[in-house]
Amino acid sequence: MSTLGGYDSSAGRSAHRVGAPTLIPVPSLLRSLLSDHLDPGYAAAAQAGRQRGRGTEWTWQVLAAVMIAAVFVFAWAQAQSTAPGVRESQKVLAASVRSAETATTEIAARRDALAADVDAESRRRLEGDATGRQLLADLDQANAGAAATPVIGPGLTVTVTDPGVTRDLSDVSKERVEGSRQVILDRDLQLVVNSLWLSGAEAISVGGVRIGPNVTMRQAGGGILVDNRPIASPYVILAVGPPHAMSEVFDRSTGLQRLRLLETSYGVGVNVATGEGLALPAGSVREVNFAKQIGAK
Template identity: 60%
Template sequence: MAEPFFALSGYDSQGDSPGSEPENGRPQKFPVPSLLRSLLSEHLDPGYAAAAARREQGPATPAPGARLAGWAWQAVAAVLVTTVFAVAVDQARSGASGEHAAQQMLAANVRSEEAATSRLADKRDTYANRVDDLRRHRLADDSQGQRVLAGLDELGVVAASTRVSGPGLIVTVTDPGVGRNLSDASKQRVSGSQQIILDRDLQLVVNSLWASGAEAIAVGDVRIGPNVTIRQAGGAILVDNKPISSPYTVQAIGSPDALRDAFDRSPGLYRLRLLEMSYGVGVRVDGRRSADLTLPAGSVRDIRFAAQVGAS
C-alpha cells in the first residue's frame, strides 16, 4: 500500500514492526489502527457480516419446546387482549345504561315538577279570582267604590294582571326546521343553521305590535307585561321562563284595521318577510274583528320598591 496510508495509520514504512528495536534514535511507533485505516480497509459492519454468515448457514430450526413455549405466549397474549376488549365493552354498556336511567329519572322529575307548578298556578288563579270577586262585591255599592274599581281595571290592563277579551290581530310564525342547541341569542344566523326564529325576532314583533297600537299582547298563551322577558335558552325560546315552540303565536288586542295597517309598515313584519324569503319561515297575519281573542292574565310579582317617574 502507498506510504501515505502507513503514515496515517501509525506504521513505519521503513520496516518498523511490533517489537523491533528503535534505530538511529528514531521513536518506536506502535501499530494502533486509526479510524481512517478502519474506514478504508473494513467496508462492511461486523453486524452485517454476522447476519450474512447466519443466512448462509440457513435458518436454525427451533427446538420443539421453544416452539411450544412461543405458541403458549401467543395464546396468553390473545386471551389478555380479548379480556381487555370484553371488559371495555361491558363498561361501555353499563355506562350507557346508567346514563339512560339518569336521563329517564331527570325527565320524570321535570314532568313531576311541571305538574306541581301547573297545580300551584291553578290554585293561585283561583284565589286571585276569589279576591277579585270579593273586592268588586264590596266596592260596587257606592259611586266612590265604582271609581276605584274603574281605576283598578285600567291599571290591571296596563299591568297585564287581568284577563282581557276583544278583537285584534294574530301573527303566526312557523320555524321550518328543528332548532339546534344554541347557547345564547347572540349567535348570528348562518346559512345551513336549522335555528331560524330567535328571541330577538319575537321581541321585534312584540315591540312593533305595541307601536302599532296594541292594548294587550300574549306570546304563546303567555301574557306580556312588566318584567316579562323573551329570551333564548338552548334550542328553546322562553317567555316569562315558560318554553314555547313552533309555531309561535303572537296575539294582540286592538282595532284590527288600525293594527294591520300599522303593522304592515313595521320593522317586525319586514324582518319576518325577510326570513320568509331567505329561510322559508312561515308567516301568517290574521285579523279578528269579533271579540273572540282572549288573553290570559299575566303573573303578578310583588313590588317592594317603587318611585314615581318625574317625582322630585
C-alpha cells in the same frame, strides 16, 4: 512503461512482450482501499441498523394500533355497562319533571282561583259607594296596564314556524343556533312584539304567555323562554286592538320585514291574519316592594 493496476502472475518473468506495459503486483488490501470507499463491515452494520429500525417502527405501529383498539373496546364496554343506569336516570328525571309540571299547574290554578275570589270580594265591598266605585275604576285601569286581567277582542294573529328541513342553500346551511335546526331567535320575536305595540296593540301574548311589565323574552340554549316559561314552534303571537289599522302599520314594520327576510332565506313559515274574539290570558302579577311616582319631589 509501468502501470499500477493489478497483480500479474507473470510479472518479473521472461514472458515479457515487447511494447506491453509492465504490471506491478499490488496486494489485495491496497487494491480494496483504492477501489472500495466503504468498508464492508460498515455497510453490513448500516444494513443491519436499517433492518432493526424497520422492525422497531413496525413494532411501535402494532403496539399503537393495539392500544387504540383496547381503548375503544374499553369505552364500548363501559358504555354498555352504564347504559341501563343512564336510561333509568333519564326515566327518573323525566318522571320528576312531569311531576313538577303537574304540581306547578295545580298551584297556578289554585292561585288564579284565590285571586278571583279576592277580586270578587273586593268588588262586592267597594261597589256600595261612589268612593269605592272610583277606586275600583282606578284599580281596573292599573290592572289593564299591568296585564293583570284577561282580555278578549279583535286583533292580529301572527304565526311563525321554524322550518323542519330547509333547502340546501349556502345561507340556509349555516345554523343560526349551533347544534340545532332552530332559525327563530328571541330577538326576532322581541322585534315582532315591539312592532305590534307600535302598530296600536292594546294587549299581546306570545305562546299563550301575556306580555306585561317585567316580562322577559330570552334565549335558553335551543329554546325560548317567555316569562321563564318555555315556548316552541309554531310561535303564535296574539295582539288585541283595531285589526285593520294595526295591519296597515304592521305590514310596513321592521318586525314583519325581518320575518319576510327569514322566510325567504331560511324557509320560515310566516302567517298574519286578522280575527275576532282573540282571548289573551292574564299576566303574572309580581309583588311590588317599592314604588315612586315619576316626577315627584
